[in-house]
Amino acid sequence: MIPAILSEPYLVIGEGPADTESISHLAMARNIAGYQVGYPELPVAAHGRTGFGDLLAALATDSDLRNVRAIAIAYDNDSNPDGAFHHVQQSIRGSQSGYSVPAAPLEAGPAVNNVPAIVALPIPWVNEIGCLESLILPAVTEKWPEVRRLADGLIAATRPNDLGTCKGDKAILAALVACVCRDPTCSVRSMWSRREFRDLLGHTCFDRVAEFLRDLPAML
Amino acid sequence: MQSVVEVHPNCKGDDYLMIQSLTVENFRCFEHVELSDLKRINVVVGQNASGKTALLESIFFAGGGHSQLALRMRAWRLLPDVQITTANPETFEEVWRDLFFNFDQSRTIAISLRGTPQNTRTFRIFYDAKTEHVVPVGQKLEEVATLTPLSFEYSDSEGHRSLTKAEINERGLVLPGPTPFFMNVSMYVAGIKANPKEAAERFSALSKKNQERHLVETLTRIFPFIDDLSVQTSAGESMVFASVSTLPEKVPVSLISEGVYRLLSVLVGIASTKNGAVMIDELENGFYHEKLPEIWKLLLEFAEEYKTQLFVSTHSLEALKHAGPTIKGNESKFALLRTERTNGNSSVRYFSGHQFLKAIEQKVDVR
Numbered sequence: 227m228i229p230a231i232l233s234e235p236y237l238v239i240g241e242g243p244a245d246t247e248s249i250s251h252l253a254m255a256r257n258i259a260g261y262q263v264g265y266p267e268l269p270v271a272a273h274g275r276t277g278f279g280d281l282l283a284a285l286a287t288d289s290d291l292r293n294v295r296a297i298a299i300a301y302d303n304d305s306n307p308d309g310a311f312h313h314v315q316q317s318i319r320g321s322q323s324g325y326s327v328p329a330a331p332l333e334a335g336p337a338v339n340n341v342p343a344i345v346a347l348p349i350p351w352v353n354e355i356g357c358l359e360s361l362i363l364p365a366v367t368e369k370w371p372e373v374r375r376l377a378d379g380l381i382a383a384t385r386p387n388d389l390g391t392c393k394g395d396k397a398i399l400a401a402l403v404a405c406v407c408r409d410p411t412c413s414v415r416s417m418w419s420r421r422e423f424r425d426l427l428g429h430t431c432f433d434r435v436a437e438f439l440r441d442l443p444a445m446l
Numbered sequence: 447m448q449s450v451v452e453v454h455p456n457c458k459g460d461d462y463l464m465i466q467s468l469t470v471e472n473f474r475c476f477e478h479v480e481l482s483d484l485k486r487i488n489v490v491v492g493q494n495a496s497g498k499t500a501l502l503e504s505i506f507f508a509g510g511g512h513s514q515l516a517l518r519m520r521a522w523r524l525l526p527d528v529q530i531t532t533a534n535p536e537t538f539e540e541v542w543r544d545l546f547f548n549f550d551q552s553r554t555i556a557i558s559l560r561g562t563p564q565n566t567r568t569f570r571i572f573y574d575a576k577t578e579h580v581v582p583v584g585q586k587l588e589e590v591a592t593l594t595p596l597s598f599e600y601s602d603s604e605g606h607r608s609l610t611k612a613e614i615n616e617r618g619l620v621l622p623g624p625t626p627f628f629m630n631v632s633m634y635v636a637g638i639k640a641n642p643k644e645a646a647e648r649f650s651a652l653s654k655k656n657q658e659r660h661l662v663e664t665l666t667r668i669f670p671f672i673d674d675l676s677v678q679t680s681a682g683e684s685m686v687f688a689s690v691s692t693l694p695e696k697v698p699v700s701l702i703s704e705g706v707y708r709l710l711s712v713l714v715g716i717a718s719t720k721n722g723a724v725m726i727d728e729l730e731n732g733f734y735h736e737k738l739p740e741i742w743k744l745l746l747e748f749a750e751e752y753k754t755q756l757f758v759s760t761h762s763l764e765a766l767k768h769a770g771p772t773i774k775g776n777e778s779k780f781a782l783l784r785t786e787r788t789n790g791n792s793s794v795r796y797f798s799g800h801q802f803l804k805a806i807e808q809k810v811d812v813r
Contacts, residue, residue, distance in 0.1 A: 228810065267808045283801045284808035287782065322800055340795070 228264030228281070232290035236442060238263045238347070239281055240300040244414040245349070245358055249300060249435070251418035255427035256436045260443070275301050275313050282321035286341055296334060296343040296446055297325075298438075302357035303348045304392050307331075314346045332438065334445045343446055351434050358414065359395040365429035366402050377401040464629065464723045464755050465505065467560045472546060472553040473507075474500035475792040485781040485799065486749050489769065490759040491813045492785030497792035498759040501785060502633060502725035505757060508557035508569035509723060511628030513598045513612055514621050516545060522635045528619060535581070535593040538614045542596055545571065548790070559629070566603035567627055571596065582616055600627035630722025632715045636731050640711035642700055646684035648718040649710075650677045660751070661713055668740055669706055675699070686710060704732040709741065716748040716756070723755040730762035738768035746772050746779065763811060770806040777803055782812060 227243070238261060240246040246263035253261045266277025278299055285291055299318075303310045311331050318327045324339030331352050337343040348354075350361040367374040377398050381389070389397055404410045407422055417423045467482035475497045492498045507515050517528055520541075528541050543549050554572040559565065573594045581593045595613035610622030634640060652658040662675045673689040680687075680698060687696040688706075700707040708731065716724050733741055749756050760766060773780050780799035785792055797805075797812070805812045 228808070230811070280804045281808055283804035284810040287784070287797045287801050287805040287812045288810045289784065289786065289813070321804075322798060 227267055228285065228288075229262050232262060232288060232293050234260050234262045235293065235295040236261045236298065236439075237285075237294050237296075237342075238298045238300055238439075239278065240265050241275060241277070241302060242266075242415075245300050247415050247418055248358060248362070249439070251424075252427050252432055252436055253439055255424070256432075256440070258436065258439045261439060275310065275317060278314060278317035279320035282318060282325060282344075283323050286321070286323035286325075291342065292340075294342045295337065296345060296442060298345045298347045298442065300347045300349055302392065303350065303353075303355055304357060305355055305390055307348060307353050307355065311346055311348065318344055334442075337446070345442065345445065347435070347438060349435075355391050356395060357392045359399040360391065361431060361435070362414070362426070363395055363399055363402075364431040365426040366399065366406075366423075368429065369426060370402060370406050373402055373405050374398070377405070460750075460753075462562070462721065462753050464561050464565050464721060465509075465559045468505065469556070469558040470501070470504045471556040472550075473504050473555045473557060474545065474547065475787065475790075476500065476504070476794075477547050477791050479792070479794050481783065481794055481796055483781065483796070484755070486779040487746060487756045487758060488781045488783055489766070489802070490757060490783045490785065491761075491766070493787070493813070494761075496787040497785040497794070499636075499727050500792070501783070501794060502727055502757050502759060504557050505559065505723060506631050506633040506725050508559050508567060509629035509631035511567075511569075511600060511626070512624045513596075513610060514624075516542065517621075520544070522638060534614070535591045538593060538596075538619065541619070542571075542612075563603045565629060567629065568601050569627075570599040570601075572599075573597070577611065581614060598622065598625075600625050602627065630719050631725070632719045632722070633725040634708075634712055634715060634727060636728030639700065639704070639707065640715070642685045642698065643683055645707075645711050645714055646677045646686050648714045649675070649686050650684065652714065652717055653677065657717065661710075661717060664713065664744060664748075665706070665710060668709065668737065668744070669702075672702070672706070675710070686714075705734060705737065708732040709744075713744065713748055716745070716754045717752050719754050720752045721754070723757065724749075726756065726758045729758050729760045730765040733765075735764050735768070738765050739771055742769045742772040746776060750779075761813070763813065766812060767806055770803060773799055773803045773806070784812065 238249050240249065242265050246265050250263045266281040299314055301310055301314050315327050318325050323341060325341050325344050326335030326338050328335045328344055328346050331346045331348045334343045334345045349358050350356040380401060381397050403412050403417060407420060412420060463484060465484055467484060470476045470479045490498045490501055503519050539551060543551060545555060546553055551573060554570055556568060556570045558568045574597050575594060578592050578594045580590050582590055593614060595611040597609060597611050599609045601607040608625040608627050610625060612621050614620060649658060665675060666672050671690055673691050675686055675688055677684055678687040678696060685698045688699045688702055689696050699710050712726055745756060777799035780802055782797040782802040784795045786795060
């Protein structure tokens, strides 16, 4: 799902709508202009990092891509930051569309062959295990510390061994959001549209990603 | 339409393509375009006036080996008929003006088609100042003007060359006849119905070789109300007629529907342009959208069977979307060509079948 018209110079593609909505709202909250967001289309199996190659191949055919200077690929490190980055590199090559492959996270390759530069943006950050929820949790925890303590207790009591860092963070955030949001079914995708959460985007836990977005033009 | 059956000796492999690459210089909106790695089906997209039809015309004109095709293309473009009854150099140049990039007739049009050695041709159109001569303009002997004939030069990969000239004399326009440098090409133009007589002749030629059954079975499968096809005479002209179960007598296919007739014409064209290339301008014209997935499938099926290469232009996002199921698994047989116009000069961008398919799946508008 990419914008019908690519009019801005920078495009962030994420694994799914939760990533792109979070980054889009973060850019708005921090007054960072020039960004649009998108993520790989269905089928569902193509969601996550596996869809990046397909989306990059498709984007190469978009006549509006000439307006785009750089594409940032926001991906979850999960439990293996090196492996996740390697997978992103493979996806860029697999697109068979002439993009230059960045050598390291946060490093921009050159714009070549009529396609823009690509930068890999690991979530929560370089060499840190986790995912989007891991990035968000500190902000929610600071605002609702007691609810966080209770959520930790609930997860520890019910699923003590079967959740790693990522799934654990997803479970805790889901529990927290369910407890503090007027809509208990609110998803990460839609939480930034709700008053309860909007101010969280000013939290320092988002500073590094915000700085990356602000500094990307100078990196190219 | 133009079609001449010519079977080349080097076209036996499954991957045979008449045109693997091409270069177009100074033709219509193209100053210089190079395309390589062309495929069995090359889908041409682009905004209005970006050069989609001109790209198809360049292949048709260069492949057809006949200067008179320029006049046919004028008619397709709805330009007035050429009526030169006296030797007027200005009117003569007007006839060819639109063929040249920026209408600049000091340039040389050059179109090169490269495939097997037999299918490698260069076609050049130019005014050769050395051939300038005096022609009478009016009735009086003293009314004369200088005229430079327009040269049409074909050459092949082995250095064979054919040079013909279009000019005017006291009776009007004089066009050279066909050259031996023809290739097997056909073109179907948007908004202009294929000639029923030509469709009948092609159908009849297939029928004589007992090769019409596949076509008949295909048409009756797509349009179940048709039982059979045959060539009949109507008012002295041969036409393809259909047997329709609900009608008491056979009817010309062109009477049934535009879509049925267009599909028949295109499929007959592909079948009778064996080992050649067929250009189809604005594929979507006349077809109900639900038929489009099947039509893409048929185009590939017929193109593969007859080793015919297709250049298909479309404006329709729906037509492109419906190509997806046919491209899937056949990515190596498709290419997407997008014509783009910047500052009065058109260019063509090439995308692989893989990128084309992913664009459809990811709902990217490639046009």
